[in-house]
Amino acid sequence: MAVEKLLDDPSKLVSIRDTEPYVSRDMGELDHVFSTDIAEQLLFERGLRTPYIRLWKHGKDIGVRHAAKPGDDGSDERRVLSGLADPRYVVAQMRQGATLVYQAMSTYCPEVEAFCSELSEDIGVPVAANAFLTPPNSKGAEAHYDLASIFIRQLAGSKTWRLHEPPVKWPVKRSKPGVTPQTPLRLEVTLHAGDCLYLPRGFYHEGTTGAEGSVHIAFSDGVEDTWTQILHDVLDLAAERSPALRGRLPRKSEALSGGSKEIWKEVREDVFRTLEGLSDELISALVVRRLQAREQQLKKAEPASLGKILAVDSPSGDA
Numbered sequence: 001m002a003v004e005k006l007l008d009d010p011s012k013l014v015s016i017r018d019t020e021p022y023v024s025r026d027m028g029e030l031d032h033v034f035s036t037d038i039a040e041q042l043l044f045e046r047g048l049r050t051p052y053i054r055l056w057k058h059g060k061d062i063g064v065r066h067a068a069k070p071g072d073d074g075s076d077e078r079r080v081l082s083g084l085a086d087p088r089y090v091v092a093q094m095r096q097g098a099t100l101v102y103q104a105m106s107t108y109c110p111e112v113e114a115f116c117s118e119l120s121e122d123i124g125v126p127v128a129a130n131a132f133l134t135p136p137n138s139k140g141a142e143a144h145y146d147l148a149s150i151f152i153r154q155l156a157g158s159k160t161w162r163l164h165e166p167p168v169k170w171p172v173k174r175s176k177p178g179v180t181p182q183t184p185l186r187l188e189v190t191l192h193a194g195d196c197l198y199l200p201r202g203f204y205h206e207g208t209t210g211a212e213g214s215v216h217i218a219f220s221d222g223v224e225d226t227w228t229q230i231l232h233d234v235l236d237l238a239a240e241r242s243p244a245l246r247g248r249l250p251r252k253s254e255a256l257s258g259g260s261k262e263i264w265k266e267v268r269e270d271v272f273r274t275l276e277g278l279s280d281e282l283i284s285a286l287v288v289r290r291l292q293a294r295e296q297q298l299k300k301a302e303p304a305s306l307g308k309i310l311a312v313d314s315p316s317g318d319a
Contacts, residue, residue, distance in 0.1 A: 002118035005030060006151045006196045006219070013123065013198075018149050018170065021163055021187050022198040029194065030155055033115045034105075034131050034217045042102060042109065043090060049083045052108065055090065057098040059142030059178065064090055099140030100133040105217075112217070119219060125294070126222040134159065134207070134214045143206040144175040148220040150199045154191040159207045159214035163187040166202030172228075175204070191216070225290045233286045234278065241277075244270035 003010045008024040016022050031037075042048055055062045064085040094100055105112040106129055116127040128148075134140055134157075145166060152161070164181035181204040191197055199205055207214070239245045244267045250260045 001122050002115055003122040005115075006119075006153060007198065010122075016198060016200070018200050020198075021200060021203065023189055023191075024196045024198075026194050027153075027196050030115075030153060030217070033111050034109075034155060034215075036133070036156065036215060038109070038111060039100070039102070039131065039133060039215070043085070043087050043100075046108070047084050048102075048108070049085060052103055053085045053090075054101040054103060055093050055098045056101060056140035057093070057096075058139060062093065062098060094133070094135055097135050097138040099135075099138060101140070102131040105129045105131060116219065123221055128220045128222065129217055130220075131217045132214070134209050136209050136211055136213045138213075139206065139208045141206065142178055143181050143204050144177070144179075145171065145202050145204050146199075146220065147171065147174065147201055148222055149201045150221070151219040152191065152197040152199055152216055153219065154193055154195045154197075154214070154216045156193050156215040157209065157212045158190055158192045159209050159216060160188065160190040161197060161205055161207045163189075163199070164204035166200075166204070169202065171202050225294065229290060230283070230286055233290070234275065234283070237278065237282075238271055238274040242267075242270045242274045245274075 001010065003013065005027055006024065007013060007022070008027065012022060043053070050064055053064055055064050090100060102109070106116040106127075107113075112129045112131075116129050120127045132140060143162075143164070163186045165183035165186050167175075167181075167183060183204065186203065189197065235245075247263070247267070249255075250263055254260055254263075
């Protein structure tokens, strides 16, 4: 199980999910998933472009493409025109304290994709992964919170994290950049290679390095469907049965003069009658439909022979 590489007691996920930070120590290596060697391959050999690769420095995205003109021999022209990251520029910025970030890694890194797929099966939701390489005495992003819960798995070096309580329980809007958390400090912890921090959604967090740099990978567990989505489904059903709900909004002059109040009264009463007519069994069916749709998202696409589709397969036995 992939979750066993992230939590020292996987059963705890049920009680801490989305609510409690949790630190697991000495979980072993994860080099088969991501390492500095894989990071070098991605940067120097596989040719990534923004937004898959980014540079953060003191809370700002400083970009990854070198703005200079290509050399006289045209050696860099294809890289500049295609928007690929310039490895020399990336390295130069890292030496000045910039954090290198690999985003949406399961879309181009098979090692990470395999682990994300296994973790998805363990916890029942789609999993995304971003990796962060931070030089010594540096900080990438400013304090912020995420809309998904995250497993922060330390792979090399160390990083100190400060966690503040969420502004509200399970926020639905992203945090504004540069906002200093006004909520109480919940946890300060230093992660070393092999450690993992479970970070519930909504918790403000910022990480800094000391005398040594840091390599960590963050697995976000995706935002599951909430009752808000079910209410959207219910309103879609109500709109099918309620002429008032399908009516046009009043003109601006009517709204300003208070004429919209009577229209809203009719809409509200019609909606209430419609909602009261929806059975508990129907609501349960809507929930099941959402969960089944989520299961379909977790399934991998079946491989297909493009050669057969294109009718270009070589005859059997041909070189």
